[in-house]
Amino acid sequence: MLTHALIRRLFTAGVAAMLCLGSAQAVVSNASPEDFIRSLGDEVINILVDKSLDQGSRETKFHGMLVEYVDTDTVSRTVLGRYWNQANDEQRKEFQDLYREYLIRIYASRFSKFSGEKFNVKNSRTESDRDALVISSIEPPSGTGPVYGVNWRVRKTDGGYRVVDVMAEGVSLLVTHNQEFSSVIQNNGGRVQGLLEALRKRIETAKAR
Amino acid sequence: MFDQELGLSRFGKAAVRLALTLTLAGLAAACASPPPESDPAARQAYYEANDPLEPLNRSIWAFNRGFDTVLLRPVATVYRDAVPSPVQTGVRNFLDNLKQPLNIANSLLQGNPERAGQATGRFLTNTLVGFGGFLEIVPSMPKAEEDFGQTLAVWGAADGPYLMLPILGPSNPRDLGGLIVDSLADPFNYIANRNDQIWFPITRTVVNAVDVRSRNIKTLDDIEAQSIDFYAAIRSLVRQRRMDEIRNGALPSDTAPYPTVPLTNIQNDDGISKRSVVAAN
Numbered sequence: 001m002l003t004h005a006l007i008r009r010l011f012t013a014g015v016a017a018m019l020c021l022g023s024a025q026a027v028v029s030n031a032s033p034e035d036f037i038r039s040l041g042d043e044v045i046n047i048l049v050d051k052s053l054d055q056g057s058r059e060t061k062f063h064g065m066l067v068e069y070v071d072t073d074t075v076s077r078t079v080l081g082r083y084w085n086q087a088n089d090e091q092r093k094e095f096q097d098l099y100r101e102y103l104i105r106i107y108a109s110r111f112s113k114f115s116g117e118k119f120n121v122k123n124s125r126t127e128s129d130r131d132a133l134v135i136s137s138i139e140p141p142s143g144t145g146p147v148y149g150v151n152w153r154v155r156k157t158d159g160g161y162r163v164v165d166v167m168a169e170g171v172s173l174l175v176t177h178n179q180e181f182s183s184v185i186q187n188n189g190g191r192v193q194g195l196l197e198a199l200r201k202r203i204e205t206a207k208a209r
Numbered sequence: 210m211f212d213q214e215l216g217l218s219r220f221g222k223a224a225v226r227l228a229l230t231l232t233l234a235g236l237a238a239a240c241a242s243p244p245p246e247s248d249p250a251a252r253q254a255y256y257e258a259n260d261p262l263e264p265l266n267r268s269i270w271a272f273n274r275g276f277d278t279v280l281l282r283p284v285a286t287v288y289r290d291a292v293p294s295p296v297q298t299g300v301r302n303f304l305d306n307l308k309q310p311l312n313i314a315n316s317l318l319q320g321n322p323e324r325a326g327q328a329t330g331r332f333l334t335n336t337l338v339g340f341g342g343f344l345e346i347v348p349s350m351p352k353a354e355e356d357f358g359q360t361l362a363v364w365g366a367a368d369g370p371y372l373m374l375p376i377l378g379p380s381n382p383r384d385l386g387g388l389i390v391d392s393l394a395d396p397f398n399y400i401a402n403r404n405d406q407i408w409f410p411i412t413r414t415v416v417n418a419v420d421v422r423s424r425n426i427k428t429l430d431d432i433e434a435q436s437i438d439f440y441a442a443i444r445s446l447v448r449q450r451r452m453d454e455i456r457n458g459a460l461p462s463d464t465a466p467y468p469t470v471p472l473t474n475i476q477n478d479d480g481i482s483k484r485s486v487v488a489a490n
Binding site for chain 2: 082083086106125133135149151169170171172175176179180181182183184185186187190195198199201202206
């Protein structure tokens with residue numbers, strides 16, 4: 001009899017503890033950059049494994065994710081770098097739209113083949129009062145290739161966390177695009193318009209494939 | 210001279226001098242002059258790119274791509290698709306194992322005896338028990354092997370301007386010097402050369418090139434398809450990868466200026482965008 005009562009009490013306490021933990025975890029997932037990146041990873045994998053999606057609807061979903069998870073405003077300004085100040089409002093707007101589409105075309109096509117990679121979020125490092133670097137790795141099914149280190153620079157904004165850069169094996173997307181685009185602008189006589197045309201052309205060829 | 214400060218070997222000095230001479234010759238022959246001071250944006254871009262030989266480098270790049278399209282890529286594709294994968298793995302293990310003496314020496318020169326010890330144990334086991342390294346008894350270390358270019362970097366040498374080498378690809382004076390020192394110091398090449406077995410270093414270089422290319426077909430195709438300036442994208446990627454190799458994959462220090470590009474602030478109230486360097490604080 002005593003044991004029954006004890007078990008019941010323990011059970012109640014356990015459920016209560018679980019409920020508490022549950023709510024605590026919900027708060028934590030809002031508070032930690034690691035959990036933010038974890039949910040990003042889960043969502044990407046869900047899109048990739050969903051066989052019912054064709055390439056078009058997959059790209060639509062990635063577009064939604066880009067808006068939800070990435071601080072596209074900061075990213076596009078930083079990628080354009082010093083040329084942001086040179087560009088007029090119309091060019092800025094056009095660059096932001098083109099760059100967003102360029103990212104989706106490029107990475108949606110790259111991610112369309114998923115072969116059971118594992119996404120592990122390890123830890124994070126504080127970079128400044130609002131930025132953190134989240135350390136993660138992508139692990140192919142055992143023995144099929146090397147493990148890739150992927151780090152995410154995450155910024156705390158009013159609307160929650162947002163990604164501002166991705167670094168794969170030490171290569172930053174932001175730095176690479178900044179330097180590449182700077183070269184394109186310089187080879188077009190320092191005109192931002194030259195970059196916009198090149199981006200538009202690249203998006204067209206990606207569509208045609 | 211800085212080579213004395215670096216405490217280079219005689220070979221090292223000769224190699225660095227050769228690299229410098231080549232660079233100077235190249236500079237004299239095909240140097241793009243910096244943009245005029247009246248165009249500060251172009252000037253800043255010019256110094257940031259650190260590629261004063263860009264016109265020459267781009268034509269060598271075009272030549273290399275032609276060579277790749279006509280010869281290297283087709284051979285590497287056949288190698289990847291037709292050679293049984295256990296053979297490919299064996300060849301790769303063998304080539305990796307040949308690099309170990311240099312990896313060990315450079316680990317020591319970089320003040321990393323632990324890494325050198327691990328590499329020594331691995332080299333001996335794989336050579337003696339793994340049929341000269343064809344079988345990998347002890348698996349490879351996760352990050353890239355050390356070379357003399359990395360050693361120079363650890364000693365504080367800057368990479369210098371971007372150099373596109375014919376056939377060999379992207380480099381810089383520091384890594385070219387390192388490459389020359391490594392190829393002179395490599396014990397297997399040294400023994401083969403002394404015994405007039407010149408086929409050995411040549412075969413090794415060719416097979417290595419095919420092996421490396423065969424593992425990068427997809428990656429390079431992707432980068433080419435994604436980029437709007439393939440040359441500039443590769444220049445940026447190669448430099449960032451090299452930095453990562455020099456750090457042995459460790460995170461850059463959090464005080465390092467990141468990411469050489471300021472992460473811009475959101476517009477302030479009167480609509481004027483203000484820029485701030487986040488990592489500098």
